[in-house]
Amino acid sequence: MDIRFLTTFVEVVKTRHFGKAAENLYLTQSAVSARIKQLEEYFHTTLFVRHRNSIQLTPAGERLLPFAEQLSATLQQAKQELQREAGEYLVCGAGQLNNEIWMPELLRQIHEAFPEWAIKAEVLPSEQISRQLHDRSVDIAFSSEPLKSEEFTGQLLKAMPLGLFSINQAEVDTGPEQFVSIDWGSKARDELLTRFAEYRDAKFTTNSLRLALATLQQEGGVAVLPVGLDWSQWGLENVRCIDHFTHAQCKLYMYYMKSVRRTIVPEVVSVVSQHFTQEV
Numbered sequence: 001m002d003i004r005f006l007t008t009f010v011e012v013v014k015t016r017h018f019g020k021a022a023e024n025l026y027l028t029q030s031a032v033s034a035r036i037k038q039l040e041e042y043f044h045t046t047l048f049v050r051h052r053n054s055i056q057l058t059p060a061g062e063r064l065l066p067f068a069e070q071l072s073a074t075l076q077q078a079k080q081e082l083q084r085e086a087g088e089y090l091v092c093g094a095g096q097l098n099n100e101i102w103m104p105e106l107l108r109q110i111h112e113a114f115p116e117w118a119i120k121a122e123v124l125p126s127e128q129i130s131r132q133l134h135d136r137s138v139d140i141a142f143s144s145e146p147l148k149s150e151e152f153t154g155q156l157l158k159a160m161p162l163g164l165f166s167i168n169q170a171e172v173d174t175g176p177e178q179f180v181s182i183d184w185g186s187k188a189r190d191e192l193l194t195r196f197a198e199y200r201d202a203k204f205t206t207n208s209l210r211l212a213l214a215t216l217q218q219e220g221g222v223a224v225l226p227v228g229l230d231w232s233q234w235g236l237e238n239v240r241c242i243d244h245f246t247h248a249q250c251k252l253y254m255y256y257m258k259s260v261r262r263t264i265v266p267e268v269v270s271v272v273s274q275h276f277t278q279e280v
Helices: 003-015 018-025 029-043 059-085 096-101 103-113 126-134 186-195 209-219 264-279
Strands: 048-050 055-057 089-094 118-123 140-143 152-167 179-182 204-206 221-226 239-257
Touching: 003 018, 003 029, 003 059, 018 029, 055 059, 089 096, 089 103, 089 126, 089 264, 096 103, 096 118, 096 140, 096 209, 096 239, 103 118, 103 264, 126 140, 126 239, 140 264, 152 209, 152 264, 179 209, 186 239, 204 209, 209 221, 221 239, 239 264
Parallel strands: 089 118, 089 140, 179 204, 179 221
Antiparallel strands: 048 055, 140 239, 152 221, 152 239
C-alpha cells in the first residue's frame, strides 16, 4: 500500500470534504476518491459515511486515524532527516521564463550572502510550482503568477510592462508570419489578441525566452517582450518597441511556506527582497 493513501485519508478527515482535500493535496477529486477506495479495500472496511453536505468517520475510520497520523508524521520526519544528512542546501524553483530572466542574478546574490550553503535550482512547469512548494521539495519558489494557498507567504518582487517589439528587421514588418509567440500568460495573450487579432497564429511558439530570441536573432520578426531589459546583453541588436501593453506585465513573485523547514529561508527571503528594493 502506498503511504500517501494514509496522508490523503488524514487530509479528508481534516477537511471533511473530498474536494477541499484534493485542492490542498494538489490532486483531482477523483484521485482522492480512488485513494480512499483503495484504502477501504485494503482494510476490508468502510472508512467514511458520505452524506450530502458532510463526511463522517465510521468507527473503523476512527480507529485507523491515530495510526495514519503517526505514520504520516514519521514519514515526514524521516524525509527531513535524510535531507539534513545530505548536507546544507537550499532548493529554489522557478518557471521557465523567470528562470531565464531573473534566476542568474538571484542565485548570485544568494551565493554571495551564504557562501557555505549549496544551492539547487529547479526549472518547474507552472502547474507544479505550488505542489512542490507545498510538498517541501522546493524551499523558495519564484512564479510569474500569484499562488493561492493560506500556507504560503509571498510578495511581488518585480513587475515590468510588456510591449510588442520588432527585432532584426531593416523595416518593421508586423505581418502574422513574422510573429514569435512567448508564453507570458493569459492576460498578455488576451491583450495581444484584442489589439492585434492577426497574431492568433505564430510561426513559432515557446515558453523559453532564449529559444525565442535565438529565432528572432537569426530570422528577425516580432514578439512580445518586457520593456526595460538591456537587450544587448541578450545578443540582440536593432530592437524597436512597436507598441506598449496597457495592462499585461512580466511579474516575479516569491513564495515560501509559512512553516519553514530550513532556518535559512527567512534570511534568504530578506536578501532577495532587499536586492529588488534597492533596484527600484
